[in-house]
Amino acid sequence: MNIPITLNRLTKTFQAGGTENQVLKDITLKLISSESTAIVGTSGSGKSTLLSIIGTLDRPTNGSFFLGERDVLKMKAGELSEVRFNDIGFIFQQFHLVTSLTVLENVLSPLLMRKVEFNKKERAISLLERVGLKDHFHKLPSQLSGGQQQRVAIARALINHPAWILADEPTGNLDTGTGDTILSLLLELKEETGCGLIIVTHDLELAKKMDRQIEIQDGEILSEERRTTV
Numbered sequence: 001m002n003i004p005i006t007l008n009r010l011t012k013t014f015q016a017g018g019t020e021n022q023v024l025k026d027i028t029l030k031l032i033s034s035e036s037t038a039i040v041g042t043s044g045s046g047k048s049t050l051l052s053i054i055g056t057l058d059r060p061t062n063g064s065f066f067l068g069e070r071d072v073l074k075m076k077a078g079e080l081s082e083v084r085f086n087d088i089g090f091i092f093q094q095f096h097l098v099t100s101l102t103v104l105e106n107v108l109s110p111l112l113m114r115k116v117e118f119n120k121k122e123r124a125i126s127l128l129e130r131v132g133l134k135d136h137f138h139k140l141p142s143q144l145s146g147g148q149q150q151r152v153a154i155a156r157a158l159i160n161h162p163a164w165i166l167a168d169e170p171t172g173n174l175d176t177g178t179g180d181t182i183l184s185l186l187l188e189l190k191e192e193t194g195c196g197l198i199i200v201t202h203d204l205e206l207a208k209k210m211d212r213q214i215e216i217q218d219g220e221i222l223s224e225e226r227r228t229t230v
Contacts (some may be wrong), residue, residue: 001036002032002033002062002163003033003067003068003087003164003196004027004030004031004032004033004051005030005031005054005065005066005164005196006029006030006031006064006065006066007027007028007029007030007053007054007063007064007065008016008023008028008063008064008065009026009027009028009062009063009064009065009223010026010027010028010050010053010062010064010065010215011023011024011025011026011027011060011062011063012049012053012058012060012061012219013061014085021048022218022219023049023216023219024046024049024050024053024060024220025130025219025220026055026063026220027050027063027194027219027221027222028221029086029214030053030065031196031198032044032229033163033164033194033195033197033198033212034196035211035226036059036187036190036196036197036198036199036210036211036212036214037196037197037198037199037210037211037212037213038198038199038200038201038207038210038212038214039051039198039199039200039204039205039212039214039216040061040200040201040204040207040214040215040216041152041202041215041216041217041222042217043202044201045216045217045218045219046216046219046220047200047216048139048168048200049167050200050206050216051168051198051200053065054164054166054198055084055088055166056072056075056080056083056084056088057084060073065153067068067083067087070083070115073102075101077118083198084170085110085114085160086160086163087162087164088161088162088163088165088166089151089156089158089159089160089162089165089166089195090157090163090166090167090196091150091154091157091166091167091168091170091171091186092153092166092167092168092169092170093168093169093172093173094173094182095141095146095149095150095152095153095173096153096202097141097149097152097153097156099140099141099142100140101140101141102137102138102139102140102143103128103136103137103139103140103144103152104124104125104128104131104132104138105155105157105167106141106152107127107128107152107155107159108120108121108159110125110156110159111159111160112159114128114167116160117163120159121161124155124159125137127155127158127159127211128152128155130155130189131151131152131155131189131195132151133148133151133152135157136148142216143191145178146173146174146178147174147178147181147182150170150171150173150174150182151185151189152184153170154182154186154189158189158193159199162195163195163196164195164196164198165186165189165195165197165198166198167186167191167197167198167199167200168200169200169201169202170182170183170186170199170201171183171201171203171206179203179206180206183199183206183208183209186199187209195222197210209225209227210227211226211227212224212225212226212227213225213226213227
């Protein structure tokens with residue numbers, strides 16, 4: 001499960017209307033699964049772009065990116081799809097649940113048409129029970145609160161035993177109390193499963209609860225801190 005992420009001198013440039021916009025500048029990082037990591041910064045700082053690259057949803061303009069010993073930037077589309085399926089679980093601010101599917105069906109949805117070495121339904125039920133949704137298997141997303149919908153999204157992200165969970169503003173649509181509960185759940189599941197956890201957030205108080213905080217400003221790493229324990 002321990003698959004480090006290594007980024008070296010990563011840049012990302014967009015072209016718009018003849019103008020070049022450098023969103024990421026010379027990002028060098030090594031992320032390890034034993035640490036929970038928060039990437040913080042204001043809107044437009046480049047933090048979500050960085051997470052998209054780490055999640056193989058986007059490609060950098062220059063630099064190198066290794067997932068363990070694998071050179072991600074040399075992979076073709078089919079290989080990247082397999083990396084996303086096998087190694088990465090995504091959680092988003094907007095939940096992205098399929099409104100016509102039940103809670104259980106949503107959790108099972110990443111495994112559609114996939115062969116796996118475990119019982120799909122048993123795994124989904126076990127995860128839903130773990131995130132506190134034992135009595136909600138057959139409900140639709142519209143019948144759940146925001147916090148419950150995010151719990152479904154967490155269970156879905158974990159369905160295939162990923163090496164990494166990447167969460168983009170996972171508490172952004174939740175009130176403070178519910179957001180704190182969701183973060184605590186993510187940290188507990190990280191310890192239980194051994195997966196790595198990277199959260200993008202603008203909430204500095206939330207970030208302080210993570211082992212490591214990386215602040216991005218104008219596409220560059222401004223500072224790094226590690227949480228001190230007493």
